[in-house]
Amino acid sequence: MRRVLAGFLAFTAITATLLILPVYAAPSPTPKPVEASIDSVALGSATAPEGEAVVTTDGEVVAAGELAPVTPEPSAAPPPVEPAPPAAMPSTPTAPTSAEQPAPASSGDEVPGVPALTVSRPETDVFSTVGVTWSLDGPVSGVTAQVRVKDKSGKWGRWSDLEMEDAAAVPAADGSLPAGGRGGTAPYWTGDAYGIELVLQTADGSTPQDVQLELIDPGTSPADSAPGKPTARDQAQAGMYMPGIYSRAQWGADERLRTWAPEYAPTLKAATIHHTADRNTYTREQVPEILRATFAYHAVSLKWGDIGYNVLVDKFGRAWEGRYGGLASTVIGAHAGGFNTGTFGVSMMGNYDVVEPPRVMLDAVAHVIAWKLSLYRVSPHGTTTLTSSGGGTAKYATGVSVNLPTIFGHRDVGSTACPGRYAFARMSYIRSTVAAMQSNIGLYEPAEVWTRSADQSVTRVHRGNPGDVPLTCDWDGDGRDTVGLFRRGQFILFDSNSPTAPITAAFYYGNPTDIPLCGDWDGDGDDTVAVWRGGQFFLRNANSSGVSSTYFAFGNPTDAPLAGDWDGDGADSPAVHRDSYFFWTNSDQQGVTDGYRSFGLSGDRPVTGDWDGDGADNLGVARAGVFYLADRTAGQPYDYLYYGNITDNPVAGDWDDAGTDEIGVSRGY
Incomplete structure (x- = not known):
């Protein structure tokens, strides 16, 4: 029963320095998601290389690991070969086969005397970005990674150094990193490449474990x-x-x-x-x-x-x-x-x-x-x-x-x-x-809501950030409305307007571009959330994620959605504002117009609330720092109050459990 036009920012007219800033255009051709291909090559470590990886020092292959010397397996005796006829011409040398082991990778610029984990893959599927990752199980620092790639013609390029990437993944609330998070180099764009060599060392003697070479083909569009x-x-x-x-x-x-x-x-x-x-x-x-x-x-x-x-x-x-x-x-x-x-x-x-x-x-x-x-x-x-x-x-x-x-x-x-x-x-x-x-614009007001109670006392509620959408309702049924937020599909609710009030609920409902509302849809005394999307209301009877309790079409996609208890039955239902008209329904199940009234001017900012304490909500508009408050019945007198700045957006709520709704403004969102 305490209403605010939570989504009004979506269609506010430009006044003074207040601007709503959508940037949009239809690109051609239409972009579509492009699937990338990632080839993760397991290399192991300098103490236990895997697959095609070998360990070198100063460009020469060495035994891997302090306790794991590499002992060559004795090869089988070669089968007897018939001698070539004396008149045979010397054979033409052939190119090495893919089964032959390539020479170990060496940039010629390795850290002297330090073991290097290396790999040479002269033939790969096409890729255009390379990176190296490793496990975060142990401390690793001072990594140097050098790569060179081969182009389509078979020519090797110059060696390039890869920068070490920050282990910058955002930790969880308990300070832990996401499960399986990895350290690594920064990704390096190579352009189309068909082969690669890598030399990986650490100057401080630490040994990266579970090293992987990442070859990425991002696809084309x-x-x-x-x-x-x-x-x-x-x-x-x-x-x-x-x-x-x-x-x-x-x-x-x-x-x-x-x-x-x-x-x-x-x-x-x-x-x-x-x-x-x-x-x-x-x-x-x-x-x-x-x-x-x-x-x-x-x-x-x-x-x-x-x-x-x-x-x-x-x-x-x-x-x-x-x-x-x-x-x-x-x-x-x-x-x-x-x-x-x-x-x-x-x-x-x-x-x-x-x-x-x-x-x-x-x-x-x-x-x-x-x-x-x-x-x-x-x-x-x-x-x-x-x-x-x-x-x-x-x-x-x-x-x-x-x-x-x-x-x-x-x-x-x-x-x-x-x-x-x-x-x-x-x-x-x-x-x-x-x-x-x-220099020509000044800086923003902070994101905040100013409320004015029946006794004329003013409360400043600094909550949320620019880009959030504030909405005011009685979330816990205590008779007082408090400021909540809608942040790109997430509702964040508080049971107090105190600056130190904790978040009492945070959950996702709707889409990031929906317009949020709130109301007591089932008449149980607690206000709950809803969203408006393209002419449809999606109401939910709980402040949690989940499916809508009911949904229906009411109004046009360009209307401004509202909510209120229009018949005083204790339950809220939707309304819309269009030009200078309010249209409302007394149902939370179907979009049937039960009443309408023209009030204010086109371009006014609508707001609703129970101004007289009779249990039913009424109409209002804000225009350039002036609130005009009226009954739903046409021809009745209206009140006007000066409050806020010309660029503020109106809100309303029962801030002090007085039984009537009072005005407020939001700014900086």
């Missing part, structure tokens, strides 16, 4: 060469437009590989700059392939369950959606071991330890960061304190607090060259460009 316009969108209020970002669908993400359930930080504090540390020679058409390969390597080979970076930017100045969970949200990535929470990882595609990053790339990076930081009132020239969770290549142990710039490089917190010396030298340029882009 007609959409790779023509992705169209960026279609990634995230509902957000902003004083600057969300930059064009290509969606996961546009680069062909196969969402079947994603096993990680999104987790969110309380807020965003900083942006972290990275590079992918692979080749700089890629073409525009190859970028989606590189993204699919990186996704497959992070999600499957390293077992992170998703790509680690939040956004990736190519050398052509195009930004691409990375981590699933919302571009405007605080979704936690896996990009900077120990410092993933509260940061936003942007990675430049290529190796910027060897070349300068292009200006168009730097500007695109700055644009993405300017938009993202503006959502959370973060200054690009400021500093913030982050607390390390340790692990990976983190420079700081668990629990150590570090003061950092709000835009920092990965090397500031990790033992790595990332984002490369040339990119790191441009950090000041990125910060200044971000500041210039933000």
